[in-house]
């Protein structure tokens with residue numbers, strides 16, 4: 202069994218690679234940059250390349266049973282600034298990748314979609330997979346478009362696939378200097394002795410999932426053997442909602458230093474509440490998250506402290 206992880210040097214990718222290796226699966230990572238926070242793992246084959254480059258993708262896909270697609274060039278917050286770039290660099294390049302996977306008879310394609318953006322402003326929470334999808338950012342639209350192309354490639358070319366609509370992952374190797382990932386960014390601020398900045402009043406509710414649980418969810422997606430008309434799109438979250446104010450309270454419990462908070466005006470891309478219903482994944486993937494918020498935050502804080510930001 203050989204797995205290709207495209208974007209395998211990022212936050213979710215490095216966690217996924219660790220778990221694939223633990224399961225004795227041969228791993229090839231394809232990424233345009235090395236990992237910022239992790240040394241290369243023994244036994245993993247690393248290929249440096251851009252998934253926009255068809256020749257490089259062709260070489261990477263060859264011989265792979267599972268392909269996990271995690272590379273993405275845009276973020277929810279900034280994707281509306283240049284939707285043309287979002288479509289060109291994500292949708293078109295992913296369609297080329299799908300064609301490559303069909304030609305190479307890949308057994309399973311796992312796409313990491315976004316439980317936080319594809320539904321838009323929820324009509325009901327927790328959000329089930331069949332909830333209407335009305336994203337309010339280009340990133341959500343391109344994720345959804347790729348989901349639709351996967352269904353098309355399944356229909357026309359028998360490409361087998363699963364979609365993981367991931368909630369908000371947090372934990373080790375979440376970049377504390379990034380523009381997304383509240384828990385990682387907040388812990389980075391705390392470690393540097395800076396105040397946390399919260400958009401709005403802190404009452405927006407999100408579904409936070411510990412990174413190891415999320416990575417296990419992706420492997421469960423790859424392992425899953427669906428019947429002809431079985432669901433192929435799964436929410437992968439904790440199934441529990443926490444407001445940002447509750448997150449700050451949890452951080453205060455875990456960290457051993459003072460936590461200061463600044464509030465600034467809210468943003469148009471932030472939906473008020475997003476909590477995923479994960480019953481379908483529980484039932485069909487036989488997967489469920491195991492790590493509670495406080496334990497996960499402890500792991501994340503220990504890792505942030507090891508970066509010597511403090």
Ligand SMILES: NC(=O)c1ccc[n+]([C@@H]2O[C@H](COP(=O)([O-])OP(=O)(O)OC[C@H]3O[C@@H](n4cnc5c(N)ncnc54)[C@H](O)[C@@H]3O)[C@@H](O)[C@H]2O)c1
Nearest residue numbers: 208210211212213214232233234251252271272273313367
């Ligand atoms: N982190 C989150 O909060 C979150 C939530 C839901 C979904 N996702 C999705 O999960 C996936 C992984 O996210 P992450 O947080 O690990 O991001 P990340 O930025 O840490 O990792 C992405 C990796 O992809 C690589 N990459 C980007 N564009 C590439 C290209 N053109 N060619 C080759 N490599 C490229 C980057 O170098 C990076 O190592 C993305 O598709 C993202 O949209 C992330």
